[in-house]
Amino acid sequence: MKAVTWHGKRDVRVEEVPDPKIKEPNDAVIRVTSSGICGSDLHLYEVLGPFMSEGDVLGHEPIGVVEETGPDVTHVKPGDRVVIPFNISCGHCHMCGLGLFAQCETTQVREQGTGAALFGYTRLYGQVPGGQAEYLRVPQAQFGPIKVPEGPPDERYVYLSDVLPTSWQAVAFADIPEGGSVTVLGLGPIGQMSARVARHLGHRVIAVDLVPERLEMARRHGVEVIDASDADDVADAVRQLTGGRGTDSVIDAVGMEAHGSPGAKLAQTLTGLMPGNAAAPLMTRVGVDRLAALTTAIEVVRRSGTISLSGVYGGMTDPLPMMQMFDKGITLRMGQAHVKRWIDDLMPLVADDADPLGVMDLATHRWPLEKAPQAYEIFQKKQDGAIKVLLQPGT
Numbered sequence: 001m002k003a004v005t006w007h008g009k010r011d012v013r014v015e016e017v018p019d020p021k022i023k024e025p026n027d028a029v030i031r032v033t034s035s036g037i038c039g040s041d042l043h044l045y046e047v048l049g050p051f052m053s054e055g056d057v058l059g060h061e062p063i064g065v066v067e068e069t070g071p072d073v074t075h076v077k078p079g080d081r082v083v084i085p086f087n088i089s090c091g092h093c094h095m096c097g098l099g100l101f102a103q104c105e106t107t108q109v110r111e112q113g114t115g116a117a118l119f120g121y122t123r124l125y126g127q128v129p130g131g132q133a134e135y136l137r138v139p140q141a142q143f144g145p146i147k148v149p150e151g152p153p154d155e156r157y158v159y160l161s162d163v164l165p166t167s168w169q170a171v172a173f174a175d176i177p178e179g180g181s182v183t184v185l186g187l188g189p190i191g192q193m194s195a196r197v198a199r200h201l202g203h204r205v206i207a208v209d210l211v212p213e214r215l216e217m218a219r220r221h222g223v224e225v226i227d228a229s230d231a232d233d234v235a236d237a238v239r240q241l242t243g244g245r246g247t248d249s250v251i252d253a254v255g256m257e258a259h260g261s262p263g264a265k266l267a268q269t270l271t272g273l274m275p276g277n278a279a280a281p282l283m284t285r286v287g288v289d290r291l292a293a294l295t296t297a298i299e300v301v302r303r304s305g306t307i308s309l310s311g312v313y314g315g316m317t318d319p320l321p322m323m324q325m326f327d328k329g330i331t332l333r334m335g336q337a338h339v340k341r342w343i344d345d346l347m348p349l350v351a352d353d354a355d356p357l358g359v360m361d362l363a364t365h366r367w368p369l370e371k372a373p374q375a376y377e378i379f380q381k382k383q384d385g386a387i388k389v390l391l392q393p394g395t
Contacts (some may be wrong), residue, residue, distance in 0.1 A: 002017075003017045007057060009049050012372060026070055026141055033154055036161070037390075040121070041058055045380055059391075061158065066138065082146060083145070083362075085340060088118065089106070101338040104116035112125075156359060158341060166190055167190055171198045173306075180204070183300050184250075192218060206224045245302045250297040252275065291319075309332070309333070368391070
C-alpha cells in the first residue's frame with residue numbers, strides 16, 4: 001500500500017510499504033478514506049525528529065471503512081464506516097474506567113515513561129504506524145473505533161478522531177464560568193474549533209493570531225479577534241476588551257513552536273540537527289520549548305483564572321514564571337485529549353445538518369495521498385491559505 005513516511009526534517013515521502021495485517025484477536029484493519037494533517041504532525045516534520053525512525057508511517061486522524069476484524073472485535077464489522085481516535089486505549093483498565101483514555105494502562109509506553117500509545121507519533125508513544133496511508137491496523141479495536149453513519153461526507157465526522165475532542169477538552173479544562181470569557185491563542189484547527197465550541201456553550205471568545213486567513217475564518221463564526229501583528233502587547237489588548245481584568249480563562253492552542261521565542265527556537269534547531277541517538281536523550285532531559293504562547297497566556301488570564309493547554313509541549317526544563325503564576329492564583333490544566341470521553345457530547349452536534357460547530361468550514365485543502373509532501377510544506381509555511389489539510393487515499 002501507499003503511505004506517508006518520515007525520512008528527516010522537512011522530508012516526508014509517499015512510498016510503498018507492506019499492507020497491515022491482523023496480529024492480535026482485538027485488531028481491525030480499515031481502508032482509510034480521509035486522514036487529516038495535524039499541527040502535531042508538524043512537530044514531527046520540524047522539531048521531534050530525534051524520536052523518529054526513517055520510514056515511520058505518519059498520521060493520527062483517520063476515517064475509513066472496516067476491512068477485517070479479529071475474533072474479539074464485535075462492535076464493528078467489515079463494511080462499517082468508522083473514525084479512529086488518535087490515542088489507543090483498551091476501555092477496561094483503571095485509567096479508562098476513570099475516563100482518562102489518554103493514560104490507558106494497557107497501552108502506556110512504559111519504557112518511555114509516557115501515556116497511552118498514539119498512532120503515527122514517535123518512539124515516545126509506541127511507534128505505531130499511522131493513518132496517512134491507504135490502510136491502517138487498529139489495535140484495541142474492541143473499544144477504539146467510533147461507528148458513524150453512511151452518507152455524509154468524511155468532513156462531517158473525521159474530526160472526531162482528534163480535532164473536535166481535543167477542542168472540547170480544551171474548553172472543558174478551561175473551566176470557563178457560566179457566561180464567562182476565554183482567550184484562544186492560535187487559530188489553527190484546534191484554536192478554530194475551541195473558539196467555536198466555547199461560543200456554542202455560551203461564552204465570550206477572543207481569539208489571537210497573525211495569519212489573515214485564520215483571523216477571517218474565526219470572524220465568520222462570530223469570534224472577536226486580535227491580530228497579533230497589529231497589537232504592541234497582546235495581553236494589554238485583551239485587558240482593554242475586558243475592563244482591564246483579562247479573560248476568565250485562556251486556551252493555548254499553539255504549543256512548543258510559538259513565534260517570538262528566538263533563543264528556544266535556536267536550541268530546538270540545533271538539537272534537531274544532531275544525530276538522533278544523541279539528540280533524543282538531550283531533549284528528554286534538558287529540552288526547552290518556545291514558550292511565547294504560554295507566557296502570553298499567563299499575562300492574559302485574569303487573577304484566579306484557568307489556563308488550558310492543548311498545544312503540544314515537549315520540553316523537560318521549561319522555565320516558568322512561578323512567582324507570577326502563584327501570585328495570580330492561576331490554575332493550569334493540560335494533556336492529550338481523552339477522545340472517547342467526549343464523543344457523546346460531540347456526536348449530536350456533528351450529526352446535525354445545521355452544523356452548529358461549522359465542521360464543513362474547516363478544511364481548506366483536500367488532496368490525494370500522493371501530494372502529502374506538498375501538503376506538509378504549505379501547511380507548515382502557512383501558504384495558500386492552508387488551515388486544515390485532508391489527505392484522501394484513492395482520489
